[in-house]
Amino acid sequence: MDAAKIRQDFPALQKSKAIYFDNACTTLKPKQVIEAQRIYYEELAGCAGRSSHSIAKKTTERFEESRRKVAKFIGCLENEVVWTKNATEALNLAVRSFDYSKRRKIVTTRLEHHSLLLPIMEMRRKEGLEIGFLPLGADGALDEEKAADAIDSKTALVAIHCATNTTGLRCPVEKIAKIAHERGAAVLVDGAQAVPHFKIDFRKMGADFLAFSGHKMLGPTGIGCLIGKADALENLETFLVGGETVEQVDIERAVFLPPPKKFEAGIQNYAGAIGMAAACEYLAKIGMENVERHEQRLAERLLEAIASVPGSTLYGAKTHKGRCALASFNIKSIKPHQVALMCDSLSGIALRSGVFCAQPAMSLLGAPQGAVRASLYIYNTEEEIGIFGETLEKISKIA
C-alpha cells in the first residue's frame, strides 16, 4: 500500500500542507467519493421508491445498489443494512427500540463514546432499566474472565465498542458476543472506530447489531448504517416513522414494512448513501488487511514518537498491537488544548483535544481533564509522525 499514491486522490491534501491527524473525528474524502455524490446531484436527483418516472427509477437503482455494496463490504445481507444519519442515530435506534419486556438490563463498558452511553443512560432514566458494566483494567483493557460474570440472565443487551475512540484499542467483541449469546442476550457493537480501520466481517463478529458512520471511513457526512441480523431487526420496535416506512395506513392502524424500510423514514440521504458505497469500494480496493497493516506500522511509530517526548503520558495500554493508529496523551502539565493549538500553529498539525465525547472513559483512563489525541489513517505517513514528534519535543520544553 502506497500512502503517497493514495494522497493524490484527496483534494484536501493537495490543497493544503496540513498534517491531518484528526481522523477519529472525521476523515478526508477521496475524489471518487466526491464524484459519486456529484453524480447523484447532477444526473439523478430524484427520490427513490415513491415516484415511478425514469429519474426516480435510476435513483432507486443507485440507492439500492449502494446498500448492496455496503452489505458486501461488511459481510451481511442486503436487507440487513439500515441507513441512518450516522453511528449515533444507529446506536440510538438499536438501544431505544430494543425489546426490554423480558429482560431489563443493558451491559456496557465505561469506555463507551457518549453516542452509545447516553442512549443507554436515557433508557435507565426513562424506562428504569438497569445498567451493568464489564470489568476493565486500569489501562482500559477488558478482563475477559470476569466479563462472563457481568452478563447474567437479566441482561437483554450487551452494547460495546469494537475499538475505542480514546485509545484506539480493539476489544474482543467476538468472545463477548459468544458469552452474551450463551446467556441469551443480544449484542450491539459500536463499530464507528473499528469498521474504518480493521477488516470486519459482520457474520464472523457474531454480533446482532453493528453501527458505524460513513464520514469516518472516507465517506460523506450525514450517512451511517445500522447492520442487524434479519431476525434481530425484525424484533426492533419502530423508531422514526413516516413516509416510506409503511405498507398501508388507515386511520385506525398502520402496517409497517419489513426492515430495513421500516426504519428509513422520509426521503433518504441518497447522495450520502451513494458516496458511502463509493468509500466502501475505495477501501475494498486497497484491501482492509493492507489498511490494517499500514496502521499497525503507523501506530508503532506514533507510540515511539510520543514515548520519546520528555514528560509525556500515554493513556491506555502501551501496545501497538490490535490498535488503530490512534493515541491519546498529555505532555507534563501543559493543558491539552494548548498542546493541540500549538501543534497547529507551529507545524499545521490537526489534532483533537479534550475528552473526546467520552468523559467517563477519560476519567477511567486517568485524564479527567482531557488529553490530546492523534488519529491517523491511510494517507498519513511516517514522515508526518516525524514532524509531529519534533513539534511535541519543542512544546515539552515550555513546561
Next chain:
Amino acid sequence: MLCFVALFVFGALSVFSAKYRPLAARAFDCAARKITLRPCQTGLDDEIRAASIAGIMRISPPAAAFANRHFEALSVIFTLIFFASMIVALQGIANFAVYGNCNGPEGGFCIYSGLQNPAFLKTPKTSEGIVAGNLSSGITVVEFGCYICPYTKEAEEGVQRLLENYASRVAFVYKPFPLAAHKNSFEAAIAASCAGEEGKYWEYRKMLFANQSWFAQEGERAFKQAARKLNLTGFDRCYDERLVENKINATLQEGKECGIYGTPTFFVNGKAFVGQRAAEEAEAEIRRLLAEGRA
C-alpha cells in the same frame, strides 16, 4: 485575565464590524464563566495562550518557556498596562478635542496629529483680516496665526521675508486665530487689531512676537505698556471696550469652518501648509506659481 482584555478589544471592534461579534461573544462567555474544565470546547483564553506562546517560540524557544511558565503573572501585567495605556490614550483624545494637542496646553509631540492632514482643510472664502501686499495680484497668501503661539512666532521671520520679497506680486491676508490653549492669546489679538486701528499694526505685531512670553505672562499691563511706546492714543479705550472683538471672532469662526487645527496655517491660492516650516513651504509655492507665470 486575558478574556477581559479580549472582551474589551473585540467588544469595541464589534461595534464597527460584524466580523468581530462572534469573538466578542466568546470573550464574554470566557470572562463571565471563568470555568476551568471545558471538556468539549477550547476556550478563547486557551487559544490566545497557545497562539502567543507559539508565536514567541518561533523567535526564541527559551523565551517561550519563560512566557509559558509565568503566563498568569504576565497576563496580569499585560492587562494592567493595557488598561493604563487605554486611560492615557483617552485622556489624550480629550485633550486633543479641547486643546488641539494630546498633551494639553503644554503642547509637544502628539500622535493624533497624524490624523490631521492639510489636504482636508477648506480654503477660506473672505478677505477678512489684516491685509497687505498687492491685492490685485493673482496669488493670495492667507495666514491663520496666534500671536502667543511659539510656532507662529517661529514662522514670523519667513512671513516678513515673504512680504519683503513679494509685496508687489502677492496679496497677503493675516487672520487672527487665537488658540485657547495659550494664555492671553485672545487679548493679544484684540491688542494688535486696536493698534491697527491707529495704523500701527505691523509695529505692534513685531513687539508681540519679540517678547511673546512676557505678553503671555503679563497680559493687559504689557499690552497697554507697548501701546504707550507707540504713542497709541485710542488704544486703552479700544482694548478695554473690546471694540474690535467682532473682527477677531469673525476670523476665529472662519478658521474653525476651514478646519484649522494648528497655527500657523498658510494657504497659497488654496493650498494649505501647517506648522513651524509652513512659511518656507508657502514661499516655495509662491515661487513655483510665479515661475508658472500665474501672477
